[in-house]
Amino acid sequence: MKMGTALEREWKRLLEKEERMLCSAENKKESKLDGKIKDLTGKIEEKIPEKLSATLDAAFYKAFLAIFEKGTGAIERMFKGDELQLEFQVNDFRMDKKPTKKSLKKLEAAGRKSRVLNSAVTTAEGIGLGLLGIGIPDIPVFLSMLLKGLYEMAAGYGYDYHRREEQIFILRLIAAGLAEGAEKRKADQLVDGWIGLSEEKEAFPFEEEVKRAVSALSGGMLTAKFIQGLPVAGVVGGMCNPVVYQKVMRYAAMKYKKRYLSGKRKNA
Template structure:
């Protein structure tokens, strides 16, 4: 087996454990305590129905996009080119797995991640200034799924398959989880990829519900603030933060999935 492949595998596992360990052992600083105090006061002003409204909005947006919106999203990026680029880079790895050839595989995903992050920032702040919060959810979710679709295609997988969409949903849930919940959500991703035995089977709708609740919890306060004219720009900043958390986690997992296949000679 290639030495470069094994080294890259070990680097990835160390990076993965660092990400999960930091979630397990996150310590609060004085700034964190102050922020919590401020956010606590804001949370008291958030209408009780807003969380349920967000859950429902994300849930409906997911189902709508998966059913009718994927074709529209596909028009915003060059999926066939990403697939072709992957095939070329994958061929290079099969010929000779070096650190350079392995890094080439995930280069396309990194480029799209950066571009989409910039767009979500502009979209979030722009709508926030106008005092638009909840109505921008389909727009943001489309950008998030666009990034996930690009990453999926960059590693040679088909995001149109229901099974792949379940993985995307689980990655979104795990990417936004914290503490013990992150370990639990990460295990469900690992189960899907076959790295650990499966213990729980959920329907597609249940997977959508979990991802919707994860996004709702991550953006609840921001969407409340974003709905306030002028100060709403601050709430709009949550879009790129959420996008970065999800894409960072997903990039790590897609690379792990690819490297595992190469180590097994697939």
């Protein structure tokens, strides 16, 4: 099966988009608005209890382990995995018979609808609990929705999220999706390395992979979770949930697409 010029062009566009994303993260200039937000965030962070960061890390870590060990079944009840697998088989067959950009769009469309719905749920959940002044306790709920979206995307591209290797890939997607600056490229290389898209495949113990993802989530949500713990004002903190969700999912969509296309190119 030949990839076809249409998908080769799509592969090149994807690589260019990826490089723009990485360069943007490395060379991002701080605007006046960013500076003001940074100053405001800094003032808020000064009031955050030192133990809150450790509490947030522990909450995410426990939630990850609980979901991976016992909670996957509960998440699966929130979406139709069998239908996603069947849809992938149909779309993948179409790709093998007629590998065009249109065929690839069918694969991408499968995950796009769920991303919109999941984002809406995380928004409602974050704002609703923010009104009540609930911050840290909503982490298992948010994490379940984040993993639901990533599981749906994995299934939509034909990958088994029950496998430990796939779970490690998902953890690396979270860490890389939230990384900033020069760390973005390093984290991205770890993602590509794990799926054989680069020469190096650096392996960490599973618990270490969880901690890296936890660090990324905690670092990106510490201030927001502190604010979310304040009644009414917590609405602002609750808005962080959909922002983090979308950031991870946009990155994951790009990497799953790259991984799928890479497999097709190897088998061409």
